[in-house]
Amino acid sequence: GDSVTQMEGPVTLSEEAFLTINCTYTATGYPSLFWYVQYPGEGLQLLLKATKADDKGSNKGFEATYRKETTSFHLEKGSVQVSDSAVYFCALRPNNYGQNFVFGPGTRLSVLP
Amino acid sequence: NAGVTQTPKFQVLKTGQSMTLQCAQDMNHEYMSWYRQDPGMGLRLIHYSVGAGITDQGEVPNGYNVSRSTTEDFPLRLLSAAPSQTSVYFCASSYLAGGSTDTQYFGPGTRLTVL
Numbered sequence: 001g002d003s004v005t006q007m008e009g010p011v012t013l014s015e016e017a018f019l020t021i022n023c024t025y026t027a028t029g030y031p032s033l034f035w036y037v038q039y040p041g042e043g044l045q046l047l048l049k050a051t052k053a054d055d056k057g058s059n060k061g062f063e064a065t066y067r068k069e070t071t072s073f074h075l076e077k078g079s080v081q082v083s084d085s086a087v088y089f090c091a092l093r094p095n096n097y098g099q100n101f102v103f104g105p106g107t108r109l110s111v112l113p
Numbered sequence: 114n115a116g117v118t119q120t121p122k123f124q125v126l127k128t129g130q131s132m133t134l135q136c137a138q139d140m141n142h143e144y145m146s147w148y149r150q151d152p153g154m155g156l157r158l159i160h161y162s163v164g165a166g167i168t169d170q171g172e173v174p175n176g177y178n179v180s181r182s183t184t185e186d187f188p189l190r191l192l193s194a195a196p197s198q199t200s201v202y203f204c205a206s207s208y209l210a211g212g213s214t215d216t217q218y219f220g221p222g223t224r225l226t227v228l
Contacts, residue, residue, distance in 0.1 A: 043203055043219035089155060099144060099214045103155040
């Protein structure tokens with residue numbers, strides 16, 4: 001079945017460091033891919049998404065590119081801030097007729113001042 | 114718009130008790146879903162609905178019931194609580210386009226402890 005794998009962390013970085021959180025997926029067809037962020041004590045919020053191969057999603061300085069050849073959707077940010085500390089979830093929605101999302105286990109990021 | 118709301122925020126139950134977690138959305142979304150979040154396991158789908166009167170099971174439906182009498186509301190019922198149901202529960206909704214969901218919008222969650 002469809003699945004999402006991501007580095008589980010925790011990831012600890014200093015402020016202004018470069019961030020990469022790896023995400024790879026297994027799916028039939030052409031899924032849509034998402035990154036969600038969960039701040040402490042809150043629900044998940046959409047961070048960015050991509051719906052087809054080579055699309056780049058971006059928001060708040062975060063970027064991820066849909067790579068079909070490597071089945072990956074790695075999250076990157078050039079300079080993290082303390083306020084980026086959160087749990088990041090990679091997710092997919094299977095193919096164009098899909099409804100139910102599949103989530104990865106989440107990666108906890110801590111950014112130190 | 115309030116978005117997706119959930120009540121209560123926290124709940125403690127004893128084994129064998131029943132309760133209903135409430136979820137409501139004001140975005141006129143057809144699709145609604147319930148997830149549980151456990152450490153190291155991400156989010157797992159419990160039940161979902163694609164419209165009033167239509168519900169279906171997700172990955173982990175045992176011990177839970179749902180109904181969808183209106184577009185806005187999607188309550189989750191625990192029939193006889195067990196310690197294994199201790200978790201954080203999230204409700205989410207999405208519009209449907211051509212039968213597919215797009216971005217899911219999440220509620221703030223309910224933290225449930227079963228003793």
